[in-house]
Amino acid sequence: MIKFNVKNKDHILLIGFIIVVALAPVIFAPIGAGYPDLLQKFAIFGIFAIGFNILFGLTGYLSFGHAAFLGVGSYTAVWTFKLLTMNVIPALILSTLFAGLFALVIGFIVLRRSGIYFSILTLAFAQMSYNLAYSVLTPITNGETGLQLALHDARVLDGVFGVTRGEGLPSTTLFGMAMSGWSGYYFCGVVLIIMFYISLRIFRSPFGMMLRAVKSNQNRMSYTGLNTRPYTLAAFVISGMYAGLAGGLMAITDPLAGAERMQWTASGEVVLMTILGGTGTLLGPVIGAGVIKYFENIFSSFNEGILMDAFSFLPEMLQHAVVSITGLFVGEGWHLTLGALFMVIVIFLPGGLMEGIARIGNVTRRWLKPKPVATTEADAAASE
Amino acid sequence: MHYCGANREILLGSRIQFNSEDSQLMSKIDNSKRKFLKTSAIIGVGVSAPLIFTNAHAAYRNEPKGSTVTFGFNVPQTGAYADEGADELRAYELAVQHINGEGDGGMLNTFSSKALKGNGINGKKVVYVTGDTQTKSDAARASAKRMIEKDGAIMITGGSSSGVAIAVQGLCQEAGVIFMAGLTHSNDTTGKDKRANGFRHFFNTEMTGAALAPVLKNNYGTDRVAYHLTADYTWGWSQEGSIRKYTEAMGWKTVQAVKTPVGAGDFSQYITPVLNSGADVLVLNHYGKDMVNSLTQAVQFGLREKTVNGKQFEIVVPLYSRLMAAGAGEAVKGIFGSTNWHWSLQDAGSQAFVKSFGQAYGFPPSQAAHTTYCQALLYADACQRAGTFMPSQVGKALEGFKFDGLGNGPTEYRAEDHQCFKDVLVVKGKENPTSKFDVLEVVEVTPRAQVEYPASMLGGNLGPYNNG
Numbered sequence: 001m002i003k004f005n006v007k008n009k010d011h012i013l014l015i016g017f018i019i020v021v022a023l024a025p026v027i028f029a030p031i032g033a034g035y036p037d038l039l040q041k042f043a044i045f046g047i048f049a050i051g052f053n054i055l056f057g058l059t060g061y062l063s064f065g066h067a068a069f070l071g072v073g074s075y076t077a078v079w080t081f082k083l084l085t086m087n088v089i090p091a092l093i094l095s096t097l098f099a100g101l102f103a104l105v106i107g108f109i110v111l112r113r114s115g116i117y118f119s120i121l122t123l124a125f126a127q128m129s130y131n132l133a134y135s136v137l138t139p140i141t142n143g144e145t146g147l148q149l150a151l152h153d154a155r156v157l158d159g160v161f162g163v164t165r166g167e168g169l170p171s172t173t174l175f176g177m178a179m180s181g182w183s184g185y186y187f188c189g190v191v192l193i194i195m196f197y198i199s200l201r202i203f204r205s206p207f208g209m210m211l212r213a214v215k216s217n218q219n220r221m222s223y224t225g226l227n228t229r230p231y232t233l234a235a236f237v238i239s240g241m242y243a244g245l246a247g248g249l250m251a252i253t254d255p256l257a258g259a260e261r262m263q264w265t266a267s268g269e270v271v272l273m274t275i276l277g278g279t280g281t282l283l284g285p286v287i288g289a290g291v292i293k294y295f296e297n298i299f300s301s302f303n304e305g306i307l308m309d310a311f312s313f314l315p316e317m318l319q320h321a322v323v324s325i326t327g328l329f330v331g332e333g334w335h336l337t338l339g340a341l342f343m344v345i346v347i348f349l350p351g352g353l354m355e356g357i358a359r360i361g362n363v364t365r366r367w368l369k370p371k372p373v374a375t376t377e378a379d380a381a382a383s384e
Numbered sequence: 385m386h387y388c389g390a391n392r393e394i395l396l397g398s399r400i401q402f403n404s405e406d407s408q409l410m411s412k413i414d415n416s417k418r419k420f421l422k423t424s425a426i427i428g429v430g431v432s433a434p435l436i437f438t439n440a441h442a443a444y445r446n447e448p449k450g451s452t453v454t455f456g457f458n459v460p461q462t463g464a465y466a467d468e469g470a471d472e473l474r475a476y477e478l479a480v481q482h483i484n485g486e487g488d489g490g491m492l493n494t495f496s497s498k499a500l501k502g503n504g505i506n507g508k509k510v511v512y513v514t515g516d517t518q519t520k521s522d523a524a525r526a527s528a529k530r531m532i533e534k535d536g537a538i539m540i541t542g543g544s545s546s547g548v549a550i551a552v553q554g555l556c557q558e559a560g561v562i563f564m565a566g567l568t569h570s571n572d573t574t575g576k577d578k579r580a581n582g583f584r585h586f587f588n589t590e591m592t593g594a595a596l597a598p599v600l601k602n603n604y605g606t607d608r609v610a611y612h613l614t615a616d617y618t619w620g621w622s623q624e625g626s627i628r629k630y631t632e633a634m635g636w637k638t639v640q641a642v643k644t645p646v647g648a649g650d651f652s653q654y655i656t657p658v659l660n661s662g663a664d665v666l667v668l669n670h671y672g673k674d675m676v677n678s679l680t681q682a683v684q685f686g687l688r689e690k691t692v693n694g695k696q697f698e699i700v701v702p703l704y705s706r707l708m709a710a711g712a713g714e715a716v717k718g719i720f721g722s723t724n725w726h727w728s729l730q731d732a733g734s735q736a737f738v739k740s741f742g743q744a745y746g747f748p749p750s751q752a753a754h755t756t757y758c759q760a761l762l763y764a765d766a767c768q769r770a771g772t773f774m775p776s777q778v779g780k781a782l783e784g785f786k787f788d789g790l791g792n793g794p795t796e797y798r799a800e801d802h803q804c805f806k807d808v809l810v811v812k813g814k815e816n817p818t819s820k821f822d823v824l825e826v827v828e829v830t831p832r833a834q835v836e837y838p839a840s841m842l843g844g845n846l847g848p849y850n851n852g
Binding site (some may be wrong): 037296297 | 461462466513514515516520521522523525526527529530533534546547550551554555557558559572577616617618643645646845847
C-alpha cells in the first residue's frame, strides 16, 4: 500500500487543481457558469482570496482593507496600458510591485496594533484610499467614471517596438494573443495555478510555521525573544501583492479601473470568501471566491420568467405561489440567499465549505471500509 | 436559447474531428518525439477547443442562427436608481411584446417608420435576458459580459447612470455588440467618451442648460447668486458645468459648488452651509433617490421661505423625472427643471405609449421608461431596415435616421456623435396636482434648433464599428 506523506498529497492536490482549472469551461457549463468572464472572475478572486488567506488564515490578522491593494493594482495596470504598452506582462509586474509597496507603507503603520484595532485601522486606510480615488485624486483615477483607455494614449513602448496603431481602441495582448474571452481565462488560470503553488509552499515552509505560531500565541513568541513584526509585515506585504496581482488581472481582462473596487464592501467580500470556503485551508478561499461570484453573477440573473419556466411542471396556482416565494431569493434578492448560506455555514460548519468536504470524505471513507463491529463501537464511543 | 445547445453540439463535433486529425498526423512522426507532441497536442486542443465556442463561424458577434434573437436589458435593480431601473424593465418588456406582435402595439402604430410588422425582427422572435447594474461600473460590465458571452445577447441596452453607461458602452465597443444607452444625461456619453457601437436617445446636460437658462432668466432675473450641490460623478460634473456655463452667461454668479457622494442619503451637512453662503439659488445636480432626499431636506430646512439679498430663495433641479417628483411630494411644487419626456404630452405617440403602459402596469410611465422603450424600438427598426443584426450595418441604418411619432416630435439620430436631437421640455412641479402621478407641468417646449450644438464641441472620437 502506498503511504501518503504530506508532499505526495500536495502533489495530488496541485495536479487536481490544474486539471480543474484546465477543464473549467466544461465542468462549470452545466451550472451555467462556463463562460469566460465568470471563469476569469473565479480565477482572479481566487488569487485575491488565496493572498488574503496567507495573512488571515496563517497569522489571524483580519484585514478589512484589502480591496485598497486590489484597486492600486488595477489603476497601476491601466496606467501601464496607457503609458507604456498594451502587453500585459509589464502591467502584471508593475501592479504587483506597486501594491506591494503600498502594502509595505500601510502595513508598517497598522501592524503596530493587533486584533480589532488592526482591523479598524485597515478599514480606515482602505476607506481613505477609496475616497482619494473617488474624488481627490480624480486626475489620476478619473473618479467615479473609472480610468479607461483612450485613443490618444502615449503607449511609449508600443511606439518603440513599432506596434501599429489601429483605428479603434487597442485591446490588451500577451505578445499578440488577445486577453479577453477564453485566452484571457487561461492566462488568469495559469497565474492562479502559480499563485496557488506559491501559497502551498508558504504554508509548508518554516516561514508559514512561524506565521501560524503568531496566530496561536503572539505573546509567547515575544517572550521567547522573537520579534514577530518582520514576519507579520512580510505576510501583509505578500498578501497585498496577491491582491495587487488580482487587481492587475482584472484590468488585463477588462481594461477599466473604478473606485468602487476599493470600497469597504469589496474588502468585506474577500473576508466572506475566505470564511465561507474555510479559513487557513489551501483550497477553501478559491472555493469561497467561486461560490460568491457564482451567486453574484448567476443567481442575480434569475428573473420571474426563468422561475416560471423552472416551475412550469406545477399546477398554475401552486406555480405562482412557489415563484413568488422563490423570487425573493433570486434576482435582486441574491444577497439574501448569500446571507442565509453564510449563516448556515458559520453556524454548522465553522471551518467553512472545506470542513463540509472533509466531513463528507470521512463519512464516505467509513462506508467504504466496513470495520469489525467492536472497533466501530469503540470509534463511536471515542468520537463522542 | 435552443440555439445555444445546438451550437455546443456542433462545437463538440468539431473538437472530435480535431482529435482524429491530430492522431493521423501523429502516426507519421517517429516515436521519440511522440510523447512530447502528444502532450502539447492535448494541451493545444484543450486550449483551442473552448476558443471555438466564441467565434463559431459567425459573420459577427452572437449572430442569431435560430428562430429567436436575444436582447440584453442591463438595468439597476438595487441602489439609488432602482426605481428608474424597475420602470425601464417594464418598458422593455412592453417593447418586446409590441415588436413580437403581442399587446396593442403601442408606439409602433404611431412610429413614422413602418418597417416593423409585429412579427419580430428579420423573421426572428425577440427574447430577452436581464441583469442588475447595481449602478456600479464593475457590476454593470460583469452583467453585460454575462449576457454577451453566456446568453448570446445581440444588443445591450439600459442603465440609469452615466458612469455606468460610459463603462458599458466601452465594453460593448470591445465586444462588438450595439449599445443602446438608457437613461444617461452626461455630455460625455456622446461627447468625450462616445463610441461607434453606442447610441443615445436621451438628451444631455448641454441641452438642459440651453433650454433651462432662458426660463430661469424670465422667472428669477439676471442678478442671482447660485450654490451648486453636485453628485460626484461624470453626470454631476457635466450637469454642473452646463448650468454654470449658461447661467453665468446671463449674469448669474456661482458662489460655490460642492460635490456630494452618490447615494449619500443624508444631505443635511451639505445644506446647512448654503444658508450662510450668501447664495439665493440652490441648484441640485442630483438624480433619483439622491434628489428626493436632498430636495426634501432643503425644503425642510426652510430654504424656500428665506429671503436673501432682498430676493426670494429659489431651488432648481435641472433634471427632473416623474418618479423623483412623486418621491419628493410637496417639496417639488413650483421648482423648475428639464425632462426628456412627460406622460401628460398630448401627441398621438405619447398617448399610445401611456395607454398601453397604463393597461399593463396600472400607472403612467416615467421618462426612463419612455427613452428605453424608444431605444428598443429604434434598434429593432434599424435591424429590420438593414436586414441584418450586424453592428456596422445596424449602425449605418441608425446614423442620420429621421423619425417622428415616438413622443418627442421630429427627431434625428445625428451621424457625427450618435446623439438624438429633439425638442426639450422645461417643467415645473405642479402647484395643484390632481393625482399622485400628475406632479409636473410642462412650462415650455424648447425647440430643437435652440439646443443644438456642433458635434465637435464636446470632443471625443467615435472610432470604427466593431462587429466582434
